[in-house]
Amino acid sequence: MAWQDFAPFTSSNIAAIRYDEDRLLLEIEFHNSTRYHYFEVPPQIAQAFDQAGSKGTFLASTIKGHYRYSRV
Template sequence: MAWQDFAPFTSSNIAAIRYDEEQLLLEVEFLNSTRYHYYEVPPQIAQAFDQAGSKGTFLASTIKGHYRYSRV
């Protein structure tokens, strides 16, 4: 996999986010150490997520419920 880490950010719930454009795979790690993979996320959505002012709000409104996911 060719993971790309998101730019550093501060969040009350999310620890890290990274994306694999080849596999259209988005990984979100929460501060409680749980990780989720979101599948078939287009590059433009990942880029918008990276640039979002509130990562939690973007995750809730644009990612959750829109893409298949699994806990890792």
């Protein structure tokens, strides 16, 4: 597993985000300590997420409902 952490950011809901390009796996950890894995997320989507000004808005509009997920 080759996790890549996202650049530092501030979010009221999201604590950390990391991505494994080899497995196309996106992991999101929330401030309440829950973690979710999103599967088959293309690298260009992960890169756009990393660069997004609002992580919460990007998550709601581009990730949720578009990719299979599992609570970890």
